[in-house]
Amino acid sequence: EPEVTQTPSHQVTQMGQEVILRCVPISNHLYFYWYRQILGQKVEFLVSFYNNEISEKSEIFDDQFSVERPDGSNFTLKIRSTKLEDSAMYFCASRLDLRGYTFGSGTRLTVV
Amino acid sequence: GQNIDQPTEMTATEGAIVQINCTYQTSGFNGLFWYQQHAGEAPTFLSYNVLDGLEEKGRFSSFLSRSKGYSYLLLKELQMKDSASYLCAGLDSNYQLIWGAGTKLIIKP
Numbered sequence: 001e002p003e004v005t006q007t008p009s010h011q012v013t014q015m016g017q018e019v020i021l022r023c024v025p026i027s028n029h030l031y032f033y034w035y036r037q038i039l040g041q042k043v044e045f046l047v048s049f050y051n052n053e054i055s056e057k058s059e060i061f062d063d064q065f066s067v068e069r070p071d072g073s074n075f076t077l078k079i080r081s082t083k084l085e086d087s088a089m090y091f092c093a094s095r096l097d098l099r100g101y102t103f104g105s106g107t108r109l110t111v112v
Numbered sequence: 113g114q115n116i117d118q119p120t121e122m123t124a125t126e127g128a129i130v131q132i133n134c135t136y137q138t139s140g141f142n143g144l145f146w147y148q149q150h151a152g153e154a155p156t157f158l159s160y161n162v163l164d165g166l167e168e169k170g171r172f173s174s175f176l177s178r179s180k181g182y183s184y185l186l187l188k189e190l191q192m193k194d195s196a197s198y199l200c201a202g203l204d205s206n207y208q209l210i211w212g213a214g215t216k217l218i219i220k221p
Contacts, residue, residue, distance in 0.1 A: 031207075043155065043199065043211040056206055091154055101145070101209070103154040 006104035023092030033093040116212035140205020
């Protein structure tokens with residue numbers, strides 16, 4: 001069964017450093033998402049991406065965040081200057097149609 | 113505003129049946145999802161309802177009432193591996209998922 005692949009599974013970074021979280025969505029999917037989940041809290045929407053541009057973003061997705069689809073297969077989330085409160089699980093998801101939201105296994109980001 | 117409400121925690125016995133309720137308020141409505149999430153893992157898809165009624169899939173069933181803004185997930189013949197959080201998520205008019213905080217289901221032998 002097709003999967004959404006995320007790397008790395010766990011990243012530890014120092015406060016103020018830049019991090020790039022990588023995702024390979026399912027190849028024929030058209031819509032791509034990043035969500036995050038702070039430990040013990042609900043899943044939060046960050047950004048959606050369609051047709052090579054951001055289609056929607058939340059208040060969380062400020063100027064410190066950016067997304068790219070550099071080569072038609074990867075979908076990356078960059079955090080320019082990490083803060084302690086950015087520590088969370090970051091999930092990438094992709095979909096072709098309404099039913100087909102498929103989530104990656106997540107990247108656990110720890111900012112120290 | 114948009115909101116999804118579900119109980120924080122439920123406990124049930126192995127082999128029994130449990131119903132997890134969810135009420136939703138979304139800007140527009142394009143369906144309701146249930147996901148299962150084990151600790152430290154990604155949510156995995158269980159069900160999607162967009163029309164009123166009950167959809168059954170093995171031991172799991174999901175029900176939707178659009179007029180009441182209400183859904184439930186029914187789990188039968190509970191197994192220990194069903195211990196997890198169950199997330200209710202509504203799909204709004206922009207096709208964004210609005211997430212509940214999840215219901216932690218504890219299964220006891």
